[in-house]
Amino acid sequence: MHKKAKIFLAIVIFFLIACAVINLPPTQRILYPFPYRDKIEKHAARYRVDRFLAISVMKVESNFVEGATSKSGAVGLMQIMPETANWIAYQLDEKPPSLKQLHNTETNIKYGIWYLSELEAEFYGNDVLALAAYNAGRGNVQHWIEKKGWRKNFSDVDAIPFSETRNYVKKVLACREKYSELYGSGTFADAQEKLVACSL
Numbered sequence: 001m002h003k004k005a006k007i008f009l010a011i012v013i014f015f016l017i018a019c020a021v022i023n024l025p026p027t028q029r030i031l032y033p034f035p036y037r038d039k040i041e042k043h044a045a046r047y048r049v050d051r052f053l054a055i056s057v058m059k060v061e062s063n064f065v066e067g068a069t070s071k072s073g074a075v076g077l078m079q080i081m082p083e084t085a086n087w088i089a090y091q092l093d094e095k096p097p098s099l100k101q102l103h104n105t106e107t108n109i110k111y112g113i114w115y116l117s118e119l120e121a122e123f124y125g126n127d128v129l130a131l132a133a134y135n136a137g138r139g140n141v142q143h144w145i146e147k148k149g150w151r152k153n154f155s156d157v158d159a160i161p162f163s164e165t166r167n168y169v170k171k172v173l174a175c176r177e178k179y180s181e182l183y184g185s186g187t188f189a190d191a192q193e194k195l196v197a198c199s200l
Contacts, residue, residue: 032178035064036077039109047117052183053127054113056175057134060168061112066105075102078112085111091118124152131172136165 034040034055044051061079062068074081080088086096088111101107116130122138123129129150133141144150144161157173160166 028178028182032059032175032182033064034179034183036105036109039106040113043110043113047114049113049117049120050127050176052176052179053172054109054116055179056172057112057116057131058109059175060171066108067103075099076108076112077105078108078115080108080111080115084115088115126152126154127173128155128157128169131169132160132165135168136160136162140165 036058037055040054040058041051043049044054058064058077061074062077064077066077068077068079069075070079072081075085080102082099082102085102089096092114097104097107097111102111116134119130119133119138120127123133123141129141129145132144140162145154148159150159157166157169160169
C-alpha cells in the first residue's frame, strides 16, 4: 500500500473512532442505516405502526438482506413465513403470494408491517408482547399470558421463557431507541438533512 493511501486510511479510521467515542451521528448512521425508508414510512403510516419499530424489526430479522431465508423457511427483509404470508393475503383480500413475490421488497415490507400492526392490536398495543409474538408465534404468547398471568402492561422482557425470543425483543427495542434518536424529529441528524435539502 502506498504511503498516501496509508495516511488517508489512517485519517478515515481516526475520524470514525473519534465519532464513535463522542457518539456523533455520522458513524451511528453507518451502524443504523435506514434503507427502504419511503416504503417503510408509507406502510407504517397506513397501518399505524411506529416506523422505528418497523425498521428495527427489519434490521434484527434480516439485516436488510432482501434474499434472506431462515432455516425455518422465513423469507425476505421482514422474515415472513410463507404460511403467514398466505394468511395475511387472505386478510387483505389478496391472492396468496408466490415465493418470488414474497421476496419482493414492496410485498415483504407491506406484509411485515401489516402483521406487526395486527399483533399490536391483538396484544393491547404492547410492544414487548407484539415483538415476542412476531418471533415466537402468537399462540406461544397467548399461552404465556394465560399461564403466567401477564397483564396488558407487561414489560418484563427477562420473564419471556424462550431465550431466543428474549434476546430478539431486547435487540429490537434497543434498535428502536437508537433509530428514534438518530432519525426522530428534532435530532441533529434531521437538522443535517434539512440543511442539505435547503441548499439544493
